[in-house]
Amino acid sequence: MDEQHVDVIIVGAGLSGIGAAYRLQEQCPGKTYALLESREAVGGTWDLFRYPGIRSDSDMYTLSFPFKPWTNTKAIADGSDIRDYIDEAADEFGIRDHIRFGHRVVRAAWSSEEARWTVTSTVGDQTVVQTASFLYLCSGYYSYDTGFTPDFPGLDTFEGQVVHPQFWPADLQYEGKEVVVIGSGATAVTLIPSMADDVSHITMLQRSPTYITTLPSKDTLAPLIRRLLPAGLAHRVTRRKNASVAIGFYLFCRRFPQLARRILLARAKRQLPQGTDMRHFTPRYDPWDQRLCVVPDGDLFRSIRRGKASIVTDTIARFTPTGIDLDSGEHLDADIVVTATGLQVVALGQIDFEVDGRAIDAHELYVYKGLMFSGMPNFAWCVGYTNASWTLRADLSSQYVCRLINHLDATGHDFGMPDPRGAAGQAAPILDLSSGYVTRVADLLPQQGSTSPWTIRQNWFLDSRDMKHTDLDQEMVFGRATVPAAVPA
Structure with a gap:
């Protein structure tokens, strides 16, 4: 058993973790830290997912780090380019030296007496403390070990191959095959145009439609801005411009849902073959009740126009040896079925937490300022926006953590935590989406309240302003260690 002490442990070496490490080095230069990563590579989501066409569904000028300009010509970038970008950042800023690969954190116990966390990881068949x-x-907030797949009747009778996108086989041969993709989210609309040219035919089987909108894969203004301004300033200008468009459209959708619906459906209809049944593209919910799906340069619509792809809206009666029987009576032939049926959302990284010997039930926690939790000392969970790029929120969270750590030092405190009583008034889910992957686990996730600082606003501009002026003492409880911490062995 090995034991070591650092000022800060960061869990996860994806976009959030690398960004957090940079901010810690920049704003808390005297602090020691370790970055624990369960896998053997940097990149998180962008290293895990390897299915055809994997790409960002947010523009890279907002998804990239604010401190490392995105210079690739693609605004909607391929997964491999994003993975290389994160990898490059880890080396460029000396972060890789702090990463401990193969460390899967399984338990974290806080002691108020010692004012420290004891973090237990498994490393192969060893335990590291x-x-x-x-x-x-x-x-992040999903399991890397399991994706979500419903219990489909008759699945064991299917003689073809079933693949979940989260675990895509590198040697999967789909050329000339009949492929059915179950699902209508971002993964499905990415897979279909990426595979369409190689398969015999590919069908998206959806239980209900999703709003789909087209964005250009390249930002035509970004190169011009880079020619006129220094690299760092150009990146900030483009980042703010694109964030304004994304958040502005979100607010428009929430304020004028019926008008937004008409605009989105009209845009889709113009790119589809004449006579297309628009019921396949018309969700039952309002725009941004669930995430919008982005198709760069209209690639999904192009595959449908060419007859290589089609969409079926129906429910599954059962799998058969040769495909899928639908409740309408139709049968879909399939050699390969891709279950793009979603992520398995998990709370607090599936880590067993204790505070002063008391086991923590995540659902009893209230989120504070979007990152800390009631009664959890010196702890934060980085969760990005649902309506804009993940990194916009992640970077604000990391800067807040650094400010709080410096505030503890300046005031002579060893720890601080949001009021253990949490929020007053009616509680709401921490993620404000009606998507199945969220509603399935709503009773497992932390909650948010109805008033500040116990709410999460999906608005980067307001959050950016507030984070700069936030009261670090607001509804916080501070303390000091009462016994000397044990010396690490």
Whole structure:
């Protein structure tokens, strides 16, 4: 058993974790830290997912780090380019030296007496114990080990191949095959145009439609801005411009849902073959009740126009040896079925948490300022926006963590936590989407309240302003260690 102490433990070496490490080095230069990563590579989501066409569904000028300009010509970037970008950042800023690969965090226990976290990881068949004054969870909110697949009747009778996109086989041969993709979210609309040219035919089987909108794969203004301004300033200008468009459209959709619906459906109809049944593209919910799906340069619509892809709206009666029987009576032939049926959302990284010997039930926690939790000392969980690029929110969270750590030092405190009583008034889910992957686990996730600082606003501009002027003492409880911390072995 090995034990070491650092000032901060960061969990996860994806976009959030690398960004957090940079901010810690920049704003808390005297602090020691370790970055624990369960896998053997940097990149998180962008290293895990390897299905055809994997790409960002947000523009890279907002998804990239604010401190490292995105210079690739693609605004909607391929997964491999994003993975290389994160990898490059880890080396460029000396972060890789702090990463401990193969460390899967399974338990974290806080002691108020010692004012430190004891973090237990499995490394192969070994157990590693480390301690830290602050614990920052940057591992996202879905399981890397399991995706979500419904219990389909008759699945065991299917003689073809079933693949979940989260675990795409590198040697999968789909050329000339009949392929059915179950699902209508971002993964499905990415897979279909990426595979369409090689398969015999590909069908998107959806239980209900999703709003789909087209964006250009390249930002035509970004190169011009880079020619006129220094690289760092150009990146900030383009980032703000694109964030304004994304958040502005979100607010428009929430304020004028019927008008937004008409605009989105009209845009889709113009790109589809004449006579297309628009029921396949008309969701039952309002825009941004669930995430919009982005198709760069209209590639999905192009595949449909060419007859290589089609969309069927129906429910599954059962799998058969040769495909899928639908409740309408139709049968879909399939050699390969791709279950693009969603992520398995998890709370707090599936880590067993204790505070002063008391096991923590995540659902009893209230989120504070979008990153901390009631009664959890010196702890934060990095969760990005649902309506804009993940990194916009992640970077604000990391800067807040750094400010809080410096504030503890300046005031002579060893720890701080949001009021253990949490929010007053009616509680609401921490993620404000009606998507199935969220509603399935609503009773497992932390909650948010109805008033500040216990709410999450999906608005980067307001959050950016507030984070700069936020009261670090607001509804916080501070304390000091009462016994000397044990010396690490």
